Structure formats: structure tokens, C-alpha cells
Amino acid sequence: MQFDLTKEYLDQIKVEINASNSQFIDREIIHLHPADIAEILDELTRDEAKFIYDHLDHDLQGDVLMELEDDVRQRFVESFNTKQLAQQLENLDSDDAVDILGEMQVDKQLEVISEMDSDNASELVDLLNYDENTAGGLMQTEFIRAKLDWPINRCVIELRRQAEEVDKVHTIYVVDNSDNLVGTLSLRSLLVANAKALVKDVYTNKNMAYVYTNEDSEEVARVMDKYDLVSVPVLNLQKKLVGRITIDDIVDVIREEADKDFQMASGISENVEANAGIIKMSRARLPWLLIGLLGGVLGSQVIGNFETQIGAIPSLAFFIPLVAAMGGNVGVQSSAIVVQSIANGTSQFSSILSRVKKEAILGLLNGLICGTLIFAITWLLQDIRLGISVSIALFIVIFFAAIFGTLIPLILHRYKIDPAVATGPFITTLNDVVGLFIYFAVGMMVFGL
Incomplete structure (x- = not known):
């Protein structure tokens, strides 16, 4: 129970x-x-x-x-x-x-x-x-190994001795006399083999997955996920078997990476726990709050530059929150999808141009739908020129927000910078400022100011 x-x-x-x-x-x-x-x-x-x-x-x-x-x-x-x-x-x-x-x-x-x-x-x-973030830092040195030239009856005796030091036996690794990994031995093959047969007669080296000690922990997680492994052997740079990594350690890595990406997307610049100290939590949150503050100041400057025009047409001010919010939301959606595909390794063969093209088409479609809806609503509540201004501006804002949300994390990834930083306040702030400028520029053209 x-x-x-x-x-x-x-x-x-x-x-x-x-x-x-x-x-x-x-x-x-x-x-x-x-x-x-x-x-x-x-x-x-x-x-x-x-x-x-x-x-x-x-x-x-x-x-x-x-x-x-x-x-x-x-x-x-x-x-x-x-x-x-x-x-x-x-x-x-x-x-x-x-x-x-x-x-x-x-x-x-x-x-x-x-x-x-x-x-x-x-x-x-x-x-x-x-x-600590490499395969060498994750591996344990307790594992079961068998030599190629061992008879099966000796192999069983040796494995019993080794098993005293190993809590969980996932795989029996087969090595040569130089401790180079050559394959694996399944428990079934061991049990049904003739006692006088040699390990080299019953082991397999097909589709053998392994990692090196200097490989990044995220790469280890991708290998184990791709091949559905519960453990993976670890080789040093001389290709000698030195350890293994088990699934429980990789689950910890995946959880820690997910927590870090979530915090980065939320505007927290370093990994903190709920019980962390006040100073540490403030230090983790403050950088992105300051970026948001700077973005707000820039947004207010954009609005200030159109103060005269807003005074002439006050109804333009009613839709400022709508335009800013939609641009931020679309940007975060696009960047989240890109960051997820990068983390899963599904975008490694996709060029930046092809990803941007796909998101641009999606932005055009969503912009057309949202622009049409807001035009109808605005026309009914206000006047047709205001509806034209808001709908055209919203269409353009959604289009550019989708492009920015896709392009920025892909560029960061290309230059070895964690793209998760692009999914939160950074994208939102950028799209707020750009969206406001587009909105007022379109409004001025439609109203002829």
C-alpha cells in the first residue's frame, strides 16, 4: 500500500x-x-x-x-x-x-x-x-563486468562476487583484457549458455550505446531517452569502461534542467529553492525585474512621443494594453516551442530560416484571425477608422512577435547561450516596446495625423 x-x-x-x-x-x-x-x-x-x-x-x-x-x-x-x-x-x-x-x-x-x-x-x-555536469560527474564505479575469455561457469562465480558491491544489476558489460568495452551480456544468454562455453560466444555488440566521461549531462539524458536505457556505460578518453550511469541519476538531471528552464522563463536568473535566503532570492529575481523596468521606461517613452496624437484621438489609448499583451503572449508561445524542440533535440537538422518561415506563416494566420475579430468588436463599439487601426496594428504585431520569439532563442542556441533566457521577460519586454511603436505608427497613418 x-x-x-x-x-x-x-x-x-x-x-x-x-x-x-x-x-x-x-x-x-x-x-x-x-x-x-x-x-x-x-x-x-x-x-x-x-x-x-x-x-x-x-x-x-x-x-x-x-x-x-x-x-x-x-x-x-x-x-x-x-x-x-x-x-x-x-x-x-x-x-x-x-x-x-x-x-x-x-x-x-x-x-x-x-x-x-x-x-x-x-x-x-x-x-x-x-x-558535476558531465557523465564523469554522474557515473558510479560500481557495475558488473565480464571478460571475453571467461568460461560461463567462471563468469557466474565472478558475477556473484561483484554483485555484493552492486545494489542494482541492470546490465552485464563485457570487456577485453584491456578493459575496453566490447559489448553486453544478457541474463537470458547467461542462463541458457553451456557452462563450458566462453563469454565471447554468447555476448552481443549490436546497437551498443555508451557515453564518454567528458560528455555533458544533458547529452547523456538524450542518449538514454533515445534508446530507452535504464543504464548506460561510461568510457574514458582511452575508451576503457570506467563506470555506469543509471536512470535515477538521469531523472534528477532532467528534473533539475526543467526547474532551471522554468525559472529562467519566469525571469529568475539562478537556480533557487523555495527555502532559499532572502538575499539569494532577490539576487536571482532582480536582474530580469530591472530589464522589465527598463522596458517599461522605453514603452512610456514611445507613448510619450505620441502624446499629441493621443490627445487628438483619446480612444487610441484604450487598446494599448491589448496590443502589448498580445505581442508578449505570441512571442512567449513561439519561443517556448523553439526552446522545447532544442531541449528535445528535434530541431538539430532544421535551419533557422525554415523555423522562422514556419512561425511567420503561423503568425500571419493567427494575426489575420485576431485582427479580424478585433476589427469587428472595435467597429461595433467605436468607429471604423479605430477598428482599422487596431486590427492592422494587431496583425503586424502578432506577425513580428512570432518572428522575434522564434529567431532570438535560435540565435542564442547557435552561440551556445541557454535559449531559455528568451522565453520570459526578455521576449515580453521587447515585444511590448516594438508593439506599441507599431500600434501608434499605424494609428497615425490611418487617421492622417
């Missing part, structure tokens, strides 16, 4: 913790999934959470630690002394352990590593050398 943390159950847990009721913890909590235990710990104070955490066995502690929210985990890590922290890291997969180490100061890293087993310490030091 799926676990559901309610306020009543959480209050009961707090009461039992305050009463130091270890039997309740053993009976009600320890059997839960690590993610469910972490959900409980996220809602408790540090001392309350530590009471439960200390009742878990070492393996379960490691699993729960990685399921905690980042800020809660950070408080836990800070509560450990160096030796305790080293023991905790040794219970984790190498990729998880290096993630925690990477959040520490260098001197603290050295202290913790010095308390660890030499083999584990050596692996973590190697992983720390990789950028």
Missing part, C-alpha cells in the same frame, strides 16, 4: 520520539521505503530526525540520506563528525558519495577522505576530478 504522510501521523511520530519510544520506530517506520522515511525526516527537527536515523541500519541510512531534501541532508552532514561522515559515505554508491563530498569545502573533503578505506577513497578522489 502506498505510504501517505498525514499531519495526524506526523504528530504521533513526534510524540513517540519525545517519549524515546524506540519500539514504535522499529515497528512503524523502519520497514518503510527509504523515500517514505526521508519524507518523514524532512518534516521533523534535526534532533527528532536524528532519533529515527540512528535506529536505521547502515545500508538503510545511506539510502535515506540520499532521499532527503538538500537542505535537510546538509544539516545531517554537518551534525556528523569526520569519522561518522566517512562511514556514512562508505555505505553509499560512489556517485552519491561524491555528490555529498562535492558540497564540502576542500579542507573538509580531505579530512573525510583520510578517514575512509584506501580503495573507496581513491575512487572518490578520481570522481571529484570530473565536472
Whole structure:
């Protein structure tokens, strides 16, 4: 049955913790999934959470630690002394352990590593050398491998030994005597093969996907998504097998990228959590607010330049919000579609010209429909010249907004700049200013001012 943390159950847990009721913890909590235990710990104070955490066995502690929210985990890590922290890291997969180490100061890293087993310490030091946003920074060094020249009966014995260090066995990787990846061995092939047959007789090297340690994490995510992989082998630049990346790590990458793109599109310039400090949140939001402020000033200058004409025809002012809003909305729609296609890798063979052409035609169609509707509405409520002015201006604004919304993220992507910055306040502000100028220019021509 799926676990559901309610306020009543959480209050009961707090009461039992305050009463130091270890039997309740053993009976009600320890059997839960690590993610469910972490959900409980996220809602408790540090001392309350530590009471439960200390009742878990070492393996379960490691699993729960990685399921905690980042800020809660950070408080836990800070509560450990160096030796305790080293023991905790040794219970984790190498990729998880290096993630925690990477959040520490260098001197603290050295202290913790010095308390660890030499083999584990050596692996973590190697992983720390990789950028966290590359395949090397994501990979774990625990995986199952088989040698080409092993007989099947020896292979089974060796794999049993290796499996003691690997929590989840997704794939058996086949390597030569130089540790170069040559293929994979399926569990079915292993089970049905003759005990005296060699691995090289039953393995496969067809359609084998892999990544290199220096490849970007987003590229790794695309590879795993394209080939529906639950794990992917990682090779170093000498093409030797050095690790694997599992689907749970890639899900984290996808979620983080989606969060970052959403924040960028909303005008937040750096990755922040809801519980971040006031100063950090202000620093993340202020740059795009200032850009919006500048855009508003430019828009007011455009309106000010047409002050005399607006005084002569006051009804022109009624449709300023409409024109500005429609231009911003169309621009955001176009840029969002382009950014999504770039993120999914579906636009890599499409030229900028072809994408702009498609969005321009779409802008013409939507502009014609919206322009016709606003003409009819304005004609009924006001006069025909005002209807002509608003409809023609809206048609042109929608057309240009679609082009700007497509062109800007494609150009940013071409120059290796994150195109997500173009989907929010930047496009909206640009289209507001340009749209207002187009609106008044058309109005002046129609009314002959």
C-alpha cells in the first residue's frame, strides 16, 4: 500500500520520539521505503530526525540520506563528525558519495577522505576530478563486468562476487583484457549458455550505446531517452569502461534542467529553492525585474512621443494594453516551442530560416484571425477608422512577435547561450516596446495625423 504522510501521523511520530519510544520506530517506520522515511525526516527537527536515523541500519541510512531534501541532508552532514561522515559515505554508491563530498569545502573533503578505506577513497578522489555536469560527474564505479575469455561457469562465480558491491544489476558489460568495452551480456544468454562455453560466444555488440566521461549531462539524458536505457556505460578518453550511469541519476538531471528552464522563463536568473535566503532570492529575481523596468521606461517613452496624437484621438489609448499583451503572449508561445524542440533535440537538422518561415506563416494566420475579430468588436463599439487601426496594428504585431520569439532563442542556441533566457521577460519586454511603436505608427497613418 502506498505510504501517505498525514499531519495526524506526523504528530504521533513526534510524540513517540519525545517519549524515546524506540519500539514504535522499529515497528512503524523502519520497514518503510527509504523515500517514505526521508519524507518523514524532512518534516521533523534535526534532533527528532536524528532519533529515527540512528535506529536505521547502515545500508538503510545511506539510502535515506540520499532521499532527503538538500537542505535537510546538509544539516545531517554537518551534525556528523569526520569519522561518522566517512562511514556514512562508505555505505553509499560512489556517485552519491561524491555528490555529498562535492558540497564540502576542500579542507573538509580531505579530512573525510583520510578517514575512509584506501580503495573507496581513491575512487572518490578520481570522481571529484570530473565536472558535476558531465557523465564523469554522474557515473558510479560500481557495475558488473565480464571478460571475453571467461568460461560461463567462471563468469557466474565472478558475477556473484561483484554483485555484493552492486545494489542494482541492470546490465552485464563485457570487456577485453584491456578493459575496453566490447559489448553486453544478457541474463537470458547467461542462463541458457553451456557452462563450458566462453563469454565471447554468447555476448552481443549490436546497437551498443555508451557515453564518454567528458560528455555533458544533458547529452547523456538524450542518449538514454533515445534508446530507452535504464543504464548506460561510461568510457574514458582511452575508451576503457570506467563506470555506469543509471536512470535515477538521469531523472534528477532532467528534473533539475526543467526547474532551471522554468525559472529562467519566469525571469529568475539562478537556480533557487523555495527555502532559499532572502538575499539569494532577490539576487536571482532582480536582474530580469530591472530589464522589465527598463522596458517599461522605453514603452512610456514611445507613448510619450505620441502624446499629441493621443490627445487628438483619446480612444487610441484604450487598446494599448491589448496590443502589448498580445505581442508578449505570441512571442512567449513561439519561443517556448523553439526552446522545447532544442531541449528535445528535434530541431538539430532544421535551419533557422525554415523555423522562422514556419512561425511567420503561423503568425500571419493567427494575426489575420485576431485582427479580424478585433476589427469587428472595435467597429461595433467605436468607429471604423479605430477598428482599422487596431486590427492592422494587431496583425503586424502578432506577425513580428512570432518572428522575434522564434529567431532570438535560435540565435542564442547557435552561440551556445541557454535559449531559455528568451522565453520570459526578455521576449515580453521587447515585444511590448516594438508593439506599441507599431500600434501608434499605424494609428497615425490611418487617421492622417
